[in-house]
Amino acid sequence: MAYEGLMVGVSGVRGRVGEALTPEVVARFAAAFGAWAAAGSAGGRAKGRRAAIVLGRDSRVSGPMFHRVVVSALQSVGCDIIDIGMVPTPTVQLAVEHHHAAGGLAITASHNPIEWNALKFIAPSGLFLDAEQGAAMRGTLDGDIPRATWDELGVLSEDSEAVARHIERILAIPFLDADAIRGRRFHVALDCVRGAGAVIMPALLDRLGCRVTAINMETDGRFPRAPEPVAENLGELEALVKSHGADVGLAVDPDVDRLALVSDEGKAIGEDFTLALAARVVLEHRAGDLVTNLSTSRIMEDVAGAAGRRVIRAPVGEVNVAVRMRQENAPIGGEGNGGVILSEVHLGRDAPVGAALILHLLASVGKPLSEIVAGYPRYSIIKDKLDRPNVPLDGVYAALREAFPDATADTQDGLRLAWSDRWVHVRPSGTEPIVRVIAEAADEAGARRMIYEARALLDRLA
């Protein structure tokens, strides 16, 4: 079976609806995942009990269509389905743990534009599939997927409590001072981009005593703007904060694993600050280091350093950060794109968790967000990409290391060269024939210079 135009990653598969992503393709992947999960859980289950898969989706227009396909495909391989409805992806991850399920499936293309949809595969641990699990699961795709006979078909049931449990888990974070947050009666401006955030964010903020002024709360998946919560897409939320004099603006992506902040001055402060400020709170209360990926801002070093901790860097990809957090027993981690992972809730990026931590910070510091942010250095980060050269990338990395002998090299994921005040990261994309070049320095000229030098070297070798 060929999958042209389909982006097959370690823990998911995505494509444009009606082009690469058809019901047939989704059914095949869902059945393969179910068969893989059932085989993996067979040893640990009581005889005669079928494997259960937790299923959730975001608000995308194509969600209900693919939902029906996924239910049938899972039934066909003898998996029971626990349907938790339209929910954030982190809610699916938590529900997998709660039900001790054999796996989870989230039907969501995360922050991708409206014409996309995708499946995200969740392991029994509640983490996304790692490279090894992903390869094993895909191994079943092209062979004969073992189907159930009429008397072994899976059964569909519903669980409507997953979001409520998610909220309770957040409010039960031991160091979260919910009373202090309630005492401040924060005015929060909220933008859920007509995604799944509307089913959890207002309820959580209400429990934290916030007054909420919200936009884009219809859960119909008709995104009114590009759904990625990067600063350039948050103009409407910035205006809302200003016109209502809100204390903070919160924006989440359609599947609610990324959180971006708008300051009390009505300015999107950049997603790097979400994890940095959340980490500041957690490191005050918990021992251990901060884990993030190799392409995340060095503001993480500033925050961890202030708490006397280290930053541990993992390869790009949420599951790589999560696995490293588990290995290092790290209390907090995530990505510079607004993805906050608090290990004592679960090892997945979780925007509602991030929002609670940010409100805790505002309540405990007692200063406006703009003032808190002003206390940190600003860096300039530039992301570039180019066609993958026709030479082995190892040669490119060797040449780069030779050209910059004074830098510290990290070779876990491509090549990252770091100095005390700047870094550049060159890595092949996992899903496209391109090389990404990301650089950060104290100012834009410094970052551009590093991009330029890396590019010149790549061009010369290609």
Ligand code: MG
């Ligand atoms: Mg997302």
